[in-house]
Amino acid sequence: MSKGLLARLSEGVVLGDGGYLLELEKRGYVQAGPFTPEVSLTHPEALAELHREFMRAGAEVLQALTFYASEDKLATVGLSGRVDDINRAAVAVARKVADEGDALVAGNLSLTWVYEPEDRRSHERVRGLFDRQLELHTEGGIDFVVGETFSWLGEALIATQAAKRTGLPVMTTMSFEARPFAKEGDSPAECARKLIDAGADVVGVNCLRNPEYTLPLVEEMRGAVDGYIAAQPVAYRTPPDLPDFTSTPEFPLDLDPLQMSRRVMAGYAVAARDMGINYIGSCCGSVASHVKAMAQALGKQTEAEREWRSAGKPMSAYEYYGHDG
Numbered sequence: 171m172s173k174g175l176l177a178r179l180s181e182g183v184v185l186g187d188g189g190y191l192l193e194l195e196k197r198g199y200v201q202a203g204p205f206t207p208e209v210s211l212t213h214p215e216a217l218a219e220l221h222r223e224f225m226r227a228g229a230e231v232l233q234a235l236t237f238y239a240s241e242d243k244l245a246t247v248g249l250s251g252r253v254d255d256i257n258r259a260a261v262a263v264a265r266k267v268a269d270e271g272d273a274l275v276a277g278n279l280s281l282t283w284v285y286e287p288e289d290r291r292s293h294e295r296v297r298g299l300f301d302r303q304l305e306l307h308t309e310g311g312i313d314f315v316v317g318e319t320f321s322w323l324g325e326a327l328i329a330t331q332a333a334k335r336t337g338l339p340v341m342t343t344m345s346f347e348a349r350p351f352a353k354e355g356d357s358p359a360e361c362a363r364k365l366i367d368a369g370a371d372v373v374g375v376n377c378l379r380n381p382e383y384t385l386p387l388v389e390e391m392r393g394a395v396d397g398y399i400a401a402q403p404v405a406y407r408t409p410p411d412l413p414d415f416t417s418t419p420e421f422p423l424d425l426d427p428l429q430m431s432r433r434v435m436a437g438y439a440v441a442a443r444d445m446g447i448n449y450i451g452s453c454c455g456s457v458a459s460h461v462k463a464m465a466q467a468l469g470k471q472t473e474a475e476r477e478w479r480s481a482g483k484p485m486s487a488y489e490y491y492g493h494d495g
Contacts, residue, residue: 172272175314175339176371179398179448185470186231186402186451187224188461202422204247207235210259221267223458228465232273233316234264237280240299257303261310276316277307285325296325300332314339319377321345323352323361327368334369341372343400346379347414350387358387359394366395374400377453381438383413389445398448405430405455429455432463439464
């Protein structure tokens with residue numbers, strides 16, 4: 171039987187996967203703007219292939235593409251009646267690919283755009299949306315729950331509490347926009363403490379910010395709690411005054427020139443490990459080549475490359491120009 175998340179974390183760093191929706195949009199399977207995840211129904215083979223690419227690159231976790239797969243969000247594209255189908259299909263696709271190797275499957279809860287801090291009815295609505303997704307995810311055989319991309323700490327706490335009721339391990343990560351605070355004003359350290367108190371097994375930061383603007387925040391969390399810490403930054407360069415890549419004028423269709431190199435993401439993985447981060451993944455803009463470089467930098471085994479030798483004279487541009495990898 172495959173080891174679960176907490177057992178793996180107790181033994182060392184766990185490597186997560188990369189970004190899904192923006193990459194699938196580039197491939198023609200997701201609509202830019204709404205970025206809803208009906209690809210699990212319309213083109214499950216494309217979703218399976220991206221999962222497979224991440225796992226082949228070294229990812230130890232595949233997140234089911236249930237980000238934005240809640241009723242109110244899907245209603246914006248006329249798919250509110252397909253919530254169950256989309257969630258079931260996404261988990262099934264991830265489960266099938268994960269079982270080809272030794273990867274874990276995470277059910278994914280995300281911001282709903284419904285939460286209003288002063289409106290108790292919205293809190294109940296959010297809780298109901300999460301409960302509906304979680305019922306479907308657990309039926310599909312997920313290994314743990316990821317709650318992610320929350321700017322409101324209150325919404326993250328609701329997700330954590332709902333996920334905890336499944337009896338599975340829970341990882342909850344915050345997203346920080348222009349300022350490094352939750353929308354209520356809580357610092358990363360305060361967010362970490364409150365999420366741990368709510369029952370999260372792993373807490374951290376994901377999306378919006380690249381490694382440069384994410385690492386200081388997870389380092390603050392690392393110093394605030396004794397539990398496991400996660401980092402999943404985006405792989406896009408941004409200016410200091412716009413650390414949230416979705417706030418840049420290049421979002422969403424002109425991001426290509428801003429994509430970070432695999433060497434930069436490998437360096438991030440090493441820096442995260444060295445500061446004591448336990449779950450090291452990536453988010454939007456991160457593709458299989460980034461994950462592969464991170465796996466290699468962390469000393470995790472990926473599929474061995476063919477042995478090749480020099481023929482005595484250059485037989486490729488790699489040799490001709492004296493590149494050393």
